[in-house]
Amino acid sequence: DVLMTQTPVSLPVSLGGQVSISCRSSQSLVHSDGNTYLHWYLQKPGQSPQLLIYRVSNRFSGVPDRFSGSGSGTDFTLKISRVEPEDLGVYYCLQSTHFRTFGGGTKLELK
């Protein structure tokens, strides 16, 4: 099974600031079709997870350009710039190259 290691677990931020979240996989996420199926979600309190980024770096419909994803192989990063109150919650990475595995989550909270 693919293990997804997400860091940090908790991430204090000031509004307007910039943060990065890391997600590392135990094996390469490059699929045999050439795509890399690594995605990022945000779960706000009391809500279902919502897709932010699909296939490493593609913003989902309606997601502001403050969110950006990067990485390759086994090492991926989500960056959030100019953090706003609606960005607070728990972020998860998900790999769907080898079945499905979620990262453990990163809680973005105010300093």
Added chain:
Amino acid sequence: EVQLVESGGGLVQPGRSLKLSCAASGFTFSDYYMAWVRQAPTKGLEWVASISYDGGSTYYRDSVKGRFTISRDNAKSSLYLQMDSLRSEDTATYYCTTEVTDAHYWGQGVMVTVSS
């Protein structure tokens, strides 16, 4: 608009069974993979089981193999999760989810509590 609506959750005793349902609309259900994901109280997301578009292939996480069965009825645009021999560690909110091309959709979730 894609909608996924789960039902069937509740309180059940250890060792008993429960069947979850997910009613889908807004997309061609029979064309897409479907899955169940769960989240224990205050914990992270955990993929439980998935099923191919035609039901021909199913996949389960190790902790539920032999106890849970995922199935679908494409004529009814519905997904199911039959949960047998339930344990306290199965207590969680269960989400129905799908990936329509690059768009991921989730239901609102249904709570399952396993307790005596």
